[in-house]
Amino acid sequence: MIKDFSLKEIVYSGEVFRWNEVSENNFIGICNHKVYRLREGEDIVDPFLISYFDLDTDYSKIKDELKKDPVLNKAINVCPGLRIVKQDLWETILSFIISQNNNIPRIKKLIESISKEYGEFLEDGYYDIPDPNTLAKLDVKDLMDLKFGYRAEYIIESAKRYIELGYDKEIDPKLKFINDARDNNMTLIEYLMTFKGIGPKVANCIALFSLHDIKAFPIDTWVKKVMNTLYGIEINDVKAMENYAKNNFKEYSGIAQQYLFYYIRDK
DNA sequence: AGCCAGGACAAGT
DNA sequence: ACTTGTCATGGC
Secondary structure, eight states: OOTTOOHHHHHTTTSOSSEEEEETTEEEEEETTEEEEEETTOOOOOHHHHHHTTTTSOHHHHHHHHTTSHHHHHHHHHOTTOOOOOOOHHHHHHHHHHHTTOOHHHHHHHHHHHHHHHSOEEETTEEOOOOHHHHHTOOHHHHHHTTOTTHHHHHHHHHHHHHHTTGGGOSSHHHHHHHHHHHTTOOHHHHHTTSTTOOHHHHHHHHHHTSOOTTOOOOOHHHHHHHHHTTOOOTTOHHHHHHHHHHHTGGGHHHHHHHHHHHHHHO
């Protein structure tokens, strides 16, 4: 039993899309070009998964700090086992481009369909996420046929850019990405937003759920709702919400955001 | 029928 | 630098 860790809470938290509860407390997830089968509460020994689920980080101190905020105290008690995953960079870019103006069940459906159509077969009806080289060669119509709508162009353009910048050839694309952002004198968010189809919200999600920039603070409709109803900030005042997070949640803004996101959707 | 969903873009002030 | 209309799709 790992402390401060619940597979179920992570799977239902909207930060991953390729994990499913296939039967009570049994989960199947696709990542790292493999199919993983895990049970809630079981010990995690696989080195990749230990890193992926951020199990080397002690969340108890972070939670204690955030619990000083009464709203977060309630939220954390609803999802005490939530953690910030470290997902593959390209998968996260693709996933969160798809996520825009969309809902979680349909996001998952679209990711499954693009994987089945263009990803490598793994086993037993499970397919890997398609690599950027495959997607860069597609026509917009190919993805329109799969019902991606206006996101089709964003996916293909971002795949091309990902390749042009050479991330597909990197053993550690995240490290190069972070270095490139710094070399261009840009924040991670700013650099991510140079990709077509990546705006402020999606950039913050990629920074948080892949690059592990835990001060990132993605503001979607749910976070707007929570910041409005529970913190009294004007519903569309994104700037005020960013400032509130920066001043109050500080370097743990992303983690706070994830507790709040889970909490407001759970109600 | 209209609104909502882990929004972004382009054109217009 | 901020506001507005538009963009596909499907569930409710």
